[in-house]
Amino acid sequence: xxxxxxxxxxxxxxxxxxxxxxxxxxxxxxxxxxxxxxxxxxxxxxxxxxxxxxxxxxxxxxxxxxxxxxxxxxxxxxxxxxxxxxxxxxxx
Amino acid sequence: xxxxxxxxxxxxxxxxxxxxxxxxxxxxxxxxxxxxxxxxxxxxxxxxxxxxxxxxxxxxxxxxxxxxxxxxxxxxxxxxxxxxxxxxxxxxxxxxxxxxxxxxxxxxxxxxxxxxxxxxxxxxxxxxxxxxxxxxxxxxxxxxxxxxxxxxxxxxxxxxxxxxxxxxxxxxxxxxxxxxxxxxxxxxxxxxxxxxxxxxxxxxxxxxxxxxxxxxxxxxxxxxxxxxxxxxxxxxxxxxxxxxxxxxxxxxxxxxxxxxxxxxxxxxxxxxxxxxxxxxxxxxxxxxxxxxxxxxxxxxxxxxxxxxxxxxxxxxxxxxxxxxxxxxxxxxxxxxxxxxxxxxxxxxxxxxxxxxxxxxxxxxxxxxxxxxxxxxxxxxxxxxxxxxxxxxxxxxxxxxxxxxxxxxxxxxxxxxxxxxxxxxxxxxxxxxxxxxxxxxxxxxxxxxxxxxxxxxxxxxxxxxxxxxxxxxxxxxxxxxxxxxxxxxxxxxxxxxxxxxxxxxxxxxxxxxxxxxxxxxxxxxxxxxxxxxxxxxxxxxxxxxxxxxxx
Numbered sequence: 001x002x003x004x005x006x007x008x009x010x011x012x013x014x015x016x017x018x019x020x021x022x023x024x025x026x027x028x029x030x031x032x033x034x035x036x037x038x039x040x041x042x043x044x045x046x047x048x049x050x051x052x053x054x055x056x057x058x059x060x061x062x063x064x065x066x067x068x069x070x071x072x073x074x075x076x077x078x079x080x081x082x083x084x085x086x087x088x089x090x091x092x
Numbered sequence: 093x094x095x096x097x098x099x100x101x102x103x104x105x106x107x108x109x110x111x112x113x114x115x116x117x118x119x120x121x122x123x124x125x126x127x128x129x130x131x132x133x134x135x136x137x138x139x140x141x142x143x144x145x146x147x148x149x150x151x152x153x154x155x156x157x158x159x160x161x162x163x164x165x166x167x168x169x170x171x172x173x174x175x176x177x178x179x180x181x182x183x184x185x186x187x188x189x190x191x192x193x194x195x196x197x198x199x200x201x202x203x204x205x206x207x208x209x210x211x212x213x214x215x216x217x218x219x220x221x222x223x224x225x226x227x228x229x230x231x232x233x234x235x236x237x238x239x240x241x242x243x244x245x246x247x248x249x250x251x252x253x254x255x256x257x258x259x260x261x262x263x264x265x266x267x268x269x270x271x272x273x274x275x276x277x278x279x280x281x282x283x284x285x286x287x288x289x290x291x292x293x294x295x296x297x298x299x300x301x302x303x304x305x306x307x308x309x310x311x312x313x314x315x316x317x318x319x320x321x322x323x324x325x326x327x328x329x330x331x332x333x334x335x336x337x338x339x340x341x342x343x344x345x346x347x348x349x350x351x352x353x354x355x356x357x358x359x360x361x362x363x364x365x366x367x368x369x370x371x372x373x374x375x376x377x378x379x380x381x382x383x384x385x386x387x388x389x390x391x392x393x394x395x396x397x398x399x400x401x402x403x404x405x406x407x408x409x410x411x412x413x414x415x416x417x418x419x420x421x422x423x424x425x426x427x428x429x430x431x432x433x434x435x436x437x438x439x440x441x442x443x444x445x446x447x448x449x450x451x452x453x454x455x456x457x458x459x460x461x462x463x464x465x466x467x468x469x470x471x472x473x474x475x476x477x478x479x480x481x482x483x484x485x486x487x488x489x490x491x492x493x494x495x496x497x498x499x500x501x502x503x504x505x506x507x508x509x510x511x512x513x514x515x516x517x518x519x520x521x522x523x524x525x526x527x528x529x530x531x532x533x534x535x536x537x538x539x540x541x542x543x544x545x546x547x548x549x550x551x552x553x554x555x556x557x558x559x560x561x562x563x564x565x566x567x568x569x570x571x572x573x574x575x576x577x578x579x580x581x582x583x584x585x586x587x588x589x590x591x592x593x594x595x596x597x598x599x600x601x602x603x604x605x606x607x608x609x610x611x612x613x614x615x616x617x618x619x620x621x622x623x624x625x626x627x628x629x630x631x632x633x634x635x636x637x638x639x640x641x642x
Binding site: 015017018019021023025029032033034035036038046048049050051052053054055056057059060061062063064065066067069090092 | 176178179273288295297298319320321323324328329332333335343344345346359360361362363364365366368371372374375376378379380384398400404405406526527569600601602
């Protein structure tokens with residue numbers, strides 16, 4: 001099953017130039033067995049499905065980075081539904 | 093930029109990789125590929141299909157061996173259970189050793205002396221290959237029934253031999269198990285049958301054991317990865333993962349490997365930073381095949397999910413598709429390595445880390461003759477030459493070609509420096525690569541300047557390109573603004589600090605210097621100036637400036 005979350009709007013830490021890549025970094029808390037964390041844009045476009053593997057029972061599930069298609073960025077912002085303990089955008 | 097320590101590699105490994113890197117710069121094909129004795133084919137190719145037939149013979153033979161035999165099918169899976177690394181930077185190299193020895197076993201037991209483990213390219217084919225649903229290639233087949241028909245059968249068959257093996261572990265092996273969290277055999281077996289000492293109950297979702305009929309969620313009638321898993325395997329995601337510039341970087345989007353840990357046996361947890369390829373396609377393919385996300389209750393308060401199939405946990409090698417999946421992960425490591433070689437970039441741990449990484453002991457492997465390998469280390473498996481194989485090209489290969497093109501044609505150019513300014517002419521080829529659609533290679537200015545002294549309060553500087561004379565301050569959206577560089581903190585007199593620092597400043601494609609060139613790429617004359625970011629204070633005296641591509 002998938003976990004649900006509220007929408008959150010993130011601002012790019014710096015202007016996005018052609019040829020640069022955008023990443024969404026997600027730090028998860030404890031994810032119960034069988035749960036998958038689905039990260040989508042506000043319009044429902046999938047950015048990644050995090051399925052913790054090899055995590056000892058009861059431990060937090062770690063940090064993951066999801067590549068973000070540049071077309072999903074509008075006016076330097078990205079609105080996502082990300083059921084994570086902490087999320088941030090990275091530009092490189 | 094980290095460098096690959098030659099001194100910490102064996103002469104054999106270093107010579108091979110150095111020769112391959114040098115040769116690839118001038119030849120259309122890497123000679124190492126042609127010279128390899130074995131080829132791992134795509135499982136859907138005619139050669140791959142032939143390999144799968146041999147694989148099935150080998151699996152059936154391994155199933156028939158006694159549980160006391162190290163080559164028994166389930167005993168082989170327990171090597172992974174006790175020793176596998178996940179979420180750390182030994183993930184790729186350990187699995188290369190594990191798959192390599194397993195490949196030798198199948199070669200010997202199947203009688204196919206050309207056998208090499210085929211790979212499942214889930215980017216090109218987001219469903220389990222058809223042949224993997226036939227006979228011994230699926231853990232739901234009746235051949236598995238005598239061993240995994242129920243937990244009593246499984247326990248009766250293999251618990252005692254595994255406990256005997258456990259009792260015979262060397263002190264070094266025992267120390268690794270303690271680090272893994274296994275201080276007794278009861279704790280080991282509790283993770284097999286899902287028994288929780290704290291709850292004093294078996295929890296289905298925690299069990300590594302899976303019974304025959306529930307060993308794999310996907311079937312011949314339902315072979316496809318779901319949309320979430322397929323996305324994690326998509327070309328966009330794997331290409332993003334392959335473009336990681338470093339073998340290891342604390343920022344995981346820059347790192348080909350996951351976290352650096354004290355030992356490969358440390359299991360992942362809250363501090364783990366997963367690389368893109370391990371955290372997304374690797375994990376999700378494992379779990380989805382085992383039923384995660386598909387068989388669970390929709391009730392968020394219903395926490396006792398499962399039981400899951402084999403691929404969700406550390407007994408995942410019970411499912412034969414494990415080895416096709418990990419052959420593909422290993423192939424992607426090879427693609428990344430060749431991309432780095434083609435670009436002239438490091439493809440191993442940096443000098444400070446090389447000994448730690450290469451000396452990590454792997455103590456559980458069994459070779460193709462059924463003999464314990466004994467103490468070996470990560471260095472032994474860093475090169476594919478240990479098992480003498482290569483790969484039929486698959487998804488992601490284009491990153492190697494792109495790397496070759498850019499680095500052949502665009503060398504960095506040194507600028508003429510005067511005061512806080514520098515002038516340089518950038519070639520038309522470099523400008524073309526910089527402005528290319530699809531896979532651009534951005535121009536980057538490398539700026540070296542002295543750290544501000546204690547008398548200066550300026551720590552932050554703007555980098556301007558072709559700004560009109562007299563302009564000393566621009567906003568970030570200006571067509572003359574390339575970036576801001578900053579020193580962190582003042583000089584510490586008691587601390588060893590370098591007095592100079594070099595900053596890499598990617599040059600925006602929207603700079604007036606480039607847009608003014610028009611549609612046809614031409615050489616660009618750049619005048620770079622470094623000024624205090626907020627208008628006040630003295631400009632720095634630059635030491636050197638050069639401009640090149642990433």
